[in-house]
Amino acid sequence: MKLTDLSKLGVPVGVVGIVMLLIVPLPAALLDLLIVVNISLGLVILLTSMYVRKPLEFSIFPSLLLVLTLFRLGLNIASTRLVLSDGYAGEVINAFGHFVVGGSLIIGLVIFFILVVIQFVVITNGAGRVAEVGARFTLDAMPGKQMAIDADLNAGIISEDEARRRRSEVAAEADFYGAMDGASKFVKGDAIAGIIITLINLVGGISIGLLQNGMGFADAIETYSLLSVGDGLVTQIPALLMSVSTGIIVTRSATEEDMGTSTSNQLSQSRIALLIAGVAIMALGLLPSMPKIPFFAIGILLLIAAIQIGAQEKKDKLAEQLKEASERQRPPAEDTPESLIEDMRVSALEVQLSTDLVDLVNTSSEDDLLARIKGLRRKLALELGMVMPPVRTRDSMELPPATYALRVSGVEMARGQLPLGRVLALGDDLDTLPGDATVEPVFGLAGKWVPQEMRFAAELAGATVIDRASVLITHLSWLISTYADKLLSREDVRLLTEGVKAVNPSVVEELIPSILSMGEVQRVLAGLLSEGVSIRDLSRIYEALALRAQSSTQPEHLIEAARLAISPALVSAYAKGGSVKVVTLDPGLEQSLLEALRPGEEGTQLLLPNALLELLLRNYVGVRTQCEEKGYTPALVCAPAIRFALRRTLTLQVPDAVVLSYSEVTRAAQNVESVGVIRQFELVGE
Numbered sequence: 001m002k003l004t005d006l007s008k009l010g011v012p013v014g015v016v017g018i019v020m021l022l023i024v025p026l027p028a029a030l031l032d033l034l035i036v037v038n039i040s041l042g043l044v045i046l047l048t049s050m051y052v053r054k055p056l057e058f059s060i061f062p063s064l065l066l067v068l069t070l071f072r073l074g075l076n077i078a079s080t081r082l083v084l085s086d087g088y089a090g091e092v093i094n095a096f097g098h099f100v101v102g103g104s105l106i107i108g109l110v111i112f113f114i115l116v117v118i119q120f121v122v123i124t125n126g127a128g129r130v131a132e133v134g135a136r137f138t139l140d141a142m143p144g145k146q147m148a149i150d151a152d153l154n155a156g157i158i159s160e161d162e163a164r165r166r167r168s169e170v171a172a173e174a175d176f177y178g179a180m181d182g183a184s185k186f187v188k189g190d191a192i193a194g195i196i197i198t199l200i201n202l203v204g205g206i207s208i209g210l211l212q213n214g215m216g217f218a219d220a221i222e223t224y225s226l227l228s229v230g231d232g233l234v235t236q237i238p239a240l241l242m243s244v245s246t247g248i249i250v251t252r253s254a255t256e257e258d259m260g261t262s263t264s265n266q267l268s269q270s271r272i273a274l275l276i277a278g279v280a281i282m283a284l285g286l287l288p289s290m291p292k293i294p295f296f297a298i299g300i301l302l303l304i305a306a307i308q309i310g311a312q313e314k315k316d317k318l319a320e321q322l323k324e325a326s327e328r329q330r331p332p333a334e335d336t337p338e339s340l341i342e343d344m345r346v347s348a349l350e351v352q353l354s355t356d357l358v359d360l361v362n363t364s365s366e367d368d369l370l371a372r373i374k375g376l377r378r379k380l381a382l383e384l385g386m387v388m389p390p391v392r393t394r395d396s397m398e399l400p401p402a403t404y405a406l407r408v409s410g411v412e413m414a415r416g417q418l419p420l421g422r423v424l425a426l427g428d429d430l431d432t433l434p435g436d437a438t439v440e441p442v443f444g445l446a447g448k449w450v451p452q453e454m455r456f457a458a459e460l461a462g463a464t465v466i467d468r469a470s471v472l473i474t475h476l477s478w479l480i481s482t483y484a485d486k487l488l489s490r491e492d493v494r495l496l497t498e499g500v501k502a503v504n505p506s507v508v509e510e511l512i513p514s515i516l517s518m519g520e521v522q523r524v525l526a527g528l529l530s531e532g533v534s535i536r537d538l539s540r541i542y543e544a545l546a547l548r549a550q551s552s553t554q555p556e557h558l559i560e561a562a563r564l565a566i567s568p569a570l571v572s573a574y575a576k577g578g579s580v581k582v583v584t585l586d587p588g589l590e591q592s593l594l595e596a597l598r599p600g601e602e603g604t605q606l607l608l609p610n611a612l613l614e615l616l617l618r619n620y621v622g623v624r625t626q627c628e629e630k631g632y633t634p635a636l637v638c639a640p641a642i643r644f645a646l647r648r649t650l651t652l653q654v655p656d657a658v659v660l661s662y663s664e665v666t667r668a669a670q671n672v673e674s675v676g677v678i679r680q681f682e683l684v685g686e
């Protein structure tokens with residue numbers, strides 16, 4: 001049989017053996033072996049809990065705690081049976097009863113009750129409270145963590161597999177802390193059972209010695225009381241180890257280091273603290289009647305540690321200064337024509353970072369900004385159907401500290417803050433957290449930049465916590481989606497067309513260049529992107545353009561034809577809960593808009609009197625606000641002839657206005673639900 005098969009059978013066989021302990025009498029030699037196994041398992045679990053980096057690495061601990069608690073109770077029953085029946089329970093219990101406590105009943109009872117107090121009053125109560133609070137806060141923080149994962153997935157920062165892994169980790173964390181909340185009660189019950197069993201052994205043993213074995217009172221006490229105390233100590237020591245393990249597990253925070261390394265690093269981070277402590281300990285040794293050797297020995301060790309930490313800090317500071325000096329002395333690059341041309345080139349997309357934010361571009365980290373931009377490129381390609389242009393990342397001495405700027409074609413379009421050593425917490429109840437209040441740049445949510453070490457506390461408070469790189473990537477994603485029509489170059493259109501030609505050559509040959517030029521196709525695709533329409537289905541778009549261009553090559557007509565061709569995908573993007581919620585126009589108002597249509601250089605436009613234009617915008621905003629208060633954003637549906645001009649008019653006040661035509665909605669065969677009507681002189685919400 002393989003070792004893996006044996007390991008699978010180990011726990012079930014062990015549990016069955018524990019049940020047998022409750023029924024079958026054991027010989028003293030076997031009881032000695034099982035007691036040693038019990039103590040060894042307690043030590044192994046205690047040390048394992050110290051070396052795990054985060055609690056989930058020891059997720060089996062709650063179940064293991066239950067099994068080992070049952071094991072100790074089984075040993076208690078087996079030892080009680082031997083003590084009361086034979087007056088002998090093996091060498092281990094005998095050694096604890098005579099050698100460990102010096103053969104004194106009073107000393108044994110005192111040590112036993114001290115162990116019980118330490119376990120029951122101090123460790124178990126504290127660990128149980130921490131487990132209860134941890135379980136409650138973990139469950140409260142689950143929605144925020146799930147939202148953060150969804151935000152990273154939508155921004156292209158992580159893949160589907162990574163998002164699935166993180167969701168399962170969040171669920172496992174909630175299950176673990178919930179199980180630990182219940183498992184801590186096992187330890188508490190074990191302590192109570194230990195006291196009761198020891199008292200039963202004392203009373204029962206003395207009674208058997210007096211009444212059944214005919215012993216004198218002194219002999220009965222000497223024989224059975226020491227065995228009972230030894231039995232209690234043998235079981236309380238591993239129980240205490242398990243209690244300490246429980247406390248360590250529930251109080252550990254997720255770190256990249258084990259407990260020993262974290263403790264050493266964090267206790268040695270302050271040279272001044274060690275220096276003051278060393279001097280204070282030596283001063284205590286100078287008090288009268290104080291033993292000077294231990295005080296001075298410990299004080300000197302603390303002073304030596306402080307001196308070594310100070311020397312290491314000086315070395316690190318000197319190395320940093322030498323590095324900065326070498327960078328300053330590096331000869332400037334030669335001003336060759338090629339280098340000047342490269343510096344003169346205007347990048348389509350550019351991310352400028354202040355000099356203190358260059359740590360974001362760290363190729364050795366999984367949170368590297370460049371790696372996240374690569375993931376964003378794939379996400380936008382699948383969503384918009386366009387290839388995101390290369391992003392030029394550079395530092396800028398002109399930006400204020402902790403500031404980044406996003407540029408499109410050399411023009412700054414957005415700017416934000418990324419304070420060093422901080423994370424962005426989004427939520428409603430952030431007053432208890434330290435940090436600087438801010439507003440999230442994309443969605444306008446209220447937030448606060450909190451210290452990075454307060455991340456776990458912010459999550460427990462129910463906030464959604466976002467790291468600095470994610471904030472920048474989300475802002476960049478919004479910028480690209482907003483200015484996608486300006487970022488689509490003619491070279492991009494050529495590459496996209498070659499991709500269509502590889503799978504559908506006939507439609508490309510029919511359209512380009514015989515009917516439309518590459519520039520005219522670019523104008524149509526840019527028009528679609530400006531309205532937030534994905535151009536991913538290029539084959540269908542080109543087919544519609546080839547048919548429509550035979551009668552008209554006006555960009556507006558071509559855009560409407562392309563929208564109609566992909567209307568099922570277009571309308572489904574606005575469907576929520578299986579239906580598309582729409583707002584319609586009053587027939588009288590719609591007729592007035594048709595009469596107000598006028599041709600223009602950029603397509604048709606609405607020439608309305610100022611009063612009617614203001615009323616139209618006010619009524620649309622009113623109906624939209626009513627719907628948004630109910631939790632959804634409606635689309636405005638109108639006649640195909642006025643859709644283009646009406647959308648251009650509404651976006652003057654509402655940039656993200658969605659306007660569909662009757663043809664698009666009916667062709668998509670969606671479940672359409674009318675939620676409002678815009679009238680010429682009043683608004684009515686349905």
